[in-house]
Amino acid sequence: MNSLALINEFLGQPPNASSHGYQIDHIIEFCHWFMAALFFGWSAFFIFVLIRFRKRVHPAADHLGVRSGISTHLEFSVVLIEAVLLLGFAIPLWARRVNQFPPGKDALLVHVVAQQFSFNYHLPGPDGQFGRRDVGFVNNTNPLGLDPNDPAGKDDIVTSGELHVPVNRPIVAELSSKDVIHDYFLPAMRIGGDAIPGSLIPIWFTPVKTGSYEVICAQLCGLGHYGMKGTLVVDTPQDYQAWLKERAELSGGAQPAAPSPSPGGQQPQNKPAAPAASPSPGG
Numbered sequence: 695m696n697s698l699a700l701i702n703e704f705l706g707q708p709p710n711a712s713s714h715g716y717q718i719d720h721i722i723e724f725c726h727w728f729m730a731a732l733f734f735g736w737s738a739f740f741i742f743v744l745i746r747f748r749k750r751v752h753p754a755a756d757h758l759g760v761r762s763g764i765s766t767h768l769e770f771s772v773v774l775i776e777a778v779l780l781l782g783f784a785i786p787l788w789a790r791r792v793n794q795f796p797p798g799k800d801a802l803l804v805h806v807v808a809q810q811f812s813f814n815y816h817l818p819g820p821d822g823q824f825g826r827r828d829v830g831f832v833n834n835t836n837p838l839g840l841d842p843n844d845p846a847g848k849d850d851i852v853t854s855g856e857l858h859v860p861v862n863r864p865i866v867a868e869l870s871s872k873d874v875i876h877d878y879f880l881p882a883m884r885i886g887g888d889a890i891p892g893s894l895i896p897i898w899f900t901p902v903k904t905g906s907y908e909v910i911c912a913q914l915c916g917l918g919h920y921g922m923k924g925t926l927v928v929d930t931p932q933d934y935q936a937w938l939k940e941r942a943e944l945s946g947g948a949q950p951a952a953p954s955p956s957p958g959g960q961q962p963q964n965k966p967a968a969p970a971a972s973p974s975p976g977g
């Protein structure tokens with residue numbers, strides 16, 4: 695077992711399954727060894743000071759203090775190492791995540807819509823185009839509010855809880871939320887991002903190992919937060935196509951009966967009607 699696997703196991707991290715994850719593991723690993731060195735270094739210094747300046751040998755206080763420059767050099771080295779970690783590794787790694795998205799054609803785009811307490815997924819289906827969504831169409835059978843009148847949305851795939859992705863292909867997940875702030879976290883992929891109502895936040899990663907991985911919500915989002923888990927299944931391209939086909943058939947069969955909004959701009963039937971007269975507080 696190498697030191698990386700050792701630290702991972704110690705921290706309870708699942709093994710990395712994404713192309714960039716080893717870089718994050720290296721930073722985590724280095725930080726932990728560095729902190730361990732600081733811990734032992736400062737502990738040894740503390741014990742040294744207790745003995746060296748004990749009262750029996752120094753009955754009167756020495757107000758001049760330390761005259762050697764060694765502590766300054768030590769402090770400066772620690773600051774330097776921390777600056778190199780931050781400026782040389784952490785910030786460039788983060789910048790690559792947020793600035794260098796894979797080109798559109800190579801990547802697979804998935805819309806992830808969080809809600810209390812599950813993650814919904816919206817895929818474009820065989821036509822490669824996402825159908826329009828509107829909050830007015832949201833109901834129990836149409837959790838994402840797909841517009842039933844938009845032809846681009848007819849073949850769209852909407853699923854909840856489990857997402858399949860093909861291996862070795864960049865995945866861009868565009869995060870949003872229907873209610874409160876959630877966080878779409880894929881520990882094995884070493885990536886995560888907040889899902890914020892009213893925002894679209896893209897994250898990307900490339901899975902490099904097939905298998906089944908845990909998806910968790912990493913923001914305390916309500917009473918059911920502890921159970922807000924899902925599964926990311928990384929498939930071979932063949933298995934992924936089979937899953938897509940299966941989902942497309944299921945979605946096609948279960949397409950919500952169009953609650954077509956009438957041309958007059960009336961609310962869809964399923965949406966609770968606004969109260970005619972809301973009691974004004976204190977009125």
Ligand SMILES: [Cu+2]
Pocket residue numbers: 808809811875876877911912913914915919922
């Ligand atoms: Cu949540």
